Amino acid sequence: MNFMSDKSIKKLLHSWYTMLKHRHFSKAEDIKTTLTKHKRRLAKKQELYLHYQLMLFRHQLWMNQTEELAKLKHELMLHKDQMNEELQYYFYFFLGLYESLNSDQNDAIHYIEMAEERLPLLNDELEEAEFHFRTSGIYYNNRYSLLSIRHVQKAIDIFAKHGDVHSIYRCKIVLALNFSDQKKYEEAEAIFFDIIEYVKMIDDQELLGIVYYDAGFIQSRQNRHKEALEYFKKSLRLPAYRKSTHSYVSCLYETVRSCFKENLTEEGMKYIQKGLKEAVASQFDILRMKFQILFLLYSQTPKADEQIATLVTCLEQKEAWIDLEDLLADVSDYYKKKGDFERAAFFIMRG
Template identity: 35%
Template sequence: MGKAVASQEVANMLNDWYILMKKRDISRSIEMKDDIDKAIEVMEEDQDVLLYYQMLDFRLRLLLEDISQSATEKLEAIEFHDNDPKSTDDKLNYYFYLFKGIYEDYKQNHTEALNFFRIAEKRLGAIHSEIEKAEFHYKIGVLYYNLKATWLSIHHINIASGIFQGYDGYAKRVINCKMLIGLNYIDQFKFSESEALLNEAIQKTEQIGDLYLLPYTYYNMGFLKSKEDKHEEALKYYNKAFAIHDFESKAQYAYLLCVYETVRSLLKTDSQEKAFQWMDIGFKKCREMNSKIFDLKFKILHTLYSSDQNKMEMIKDFVHELETEKAWVDLEELLMDVANYYKEKKLYEEAIYFYIKTDKASKLAGRGGE
């Protein structure tokens, strides 16, 4: 069985499909449906994307009915039963901008993602399900976390958690909310509060035996330990995440994050040979996922610890590329690693250069990259 397709990639295909439908390009819409159906068969689990697919499938059939008056299947057979085209399109417009935001966030274009989320939020009134509204607040909470807007993130996550707790069957989403608040607490240097929430998330996930969610809980605890400079402990949790079957195939982005943080922790525990082995894995995963930002981050670390004579200039070039991508949040920590490396080598001029760069990235990350 092949590796799962990231749900964000499928959502982007669905957006392209919706654009074809709005142009009433029926032949290309039908052709694209075959590709989407194949992608969904191997897509990682995502109920929101499946709902979006059902709505678009319904919309296509409405178009076919409108054009030919002879649909091959009855519309009543579709799981999505709202056969008012205006109502359907209101909801589709909401999902269109929501998933454009999710896709941009997936590509780490966080500022662009926020713009789409704000447009989607204006269309949230078309959504009547409280659970779907909770999912929106959760997703925008994730985005605000990525933008280091911790108070806004916690605000939206608390709204989501409050809704989820009022319904049966959403224990996993409540765990997700606890983890995300815990991660926000890390950025607020509330390490003990974060550890309490992340420990609770681990215990509850182990109890229900959710092997999809479990590696996330271990990774997040490892990330906390990395932030506390307890890198040996961090590596234990990262290894527990890697030990979960299908972690790489079912959660590709989280897997890549875990590889990257493993590399950083190994370098800080003088395990350079192991770090380079994990970098090779990271570079391969970057190519598979077409992740330019992570590729540049790995290149900076690889160059920093290599024996290249002109590595300072090479690193400057890679940093410039990340600045062009406005990857300020990513640069903030990575540049600190680089500056500290040169400081330990007593190369103070180089260290000061990167400390200044770190300060710039920190200020821009705090403003959401504006």
């Protein structure tokens, strides 16, 4: 094994993070392998070792290695007070992204705010842009459109200054989704047409799957479920899209919703089985419960409403308010169409 100086290791740690930010996953994996060979030496240098663990956490977050993430999070928590300001920034930033992925949005925002306090200490414009871009996604997930747009615009301005066209297009995805939340559907769709052409040109199949899903989601928000299904199915046909596990499982869920809205119950049930399997495998508990609720609703097993109410309580305990808002509207609409106004009222009041 070749000797590496502390300076070389630190440079390699920064390169690892850069490769992850630019979605160069094979290069990131190579750097991870190289650094892992030096793990015993790293363990003797606390600052370098904590830096290594933080980058490993970000790497596993990208790869959705859920079980390893929980263990590593616990270990990092024990050593957060030994981190310098730069490492504490990464710690809180990555923790915010982790909690957002787990749909614990209150904790996500708390950690992101703690990271932002330390951001100026890095004196790194491109990291500032990355932070604002990721933060805009967290605020979008909480339907704080104005805050999300403010952060994504900051990111766009910095990326434009550095001529980073690819990152600008990533930001445009969040911008378009926010426009959809504001019911500016024409503006949102125009942005997505532009993004789709760009992603086709660079031939990033994984990103194309994400973009098709988001474009379909905008259609479903307008109750144009036939058009939404066309986009969702384009996403699901792309093998590379499966790498973006959370987006992929979310796409399966939205496909189920749109199938049921179009009275394609049998097809919807097939997607539920697939979605449930994926949600369980990836430990996406909130998505798993949402699939279970739709299954109970449309299969109408005995005492389905009682089982649905139990799952709703579980979602409430997880404070999944955004998920519940849309889901309970679907449940209420189902019972309303069946003429069961008592159950329809019960579930809409839970929202």
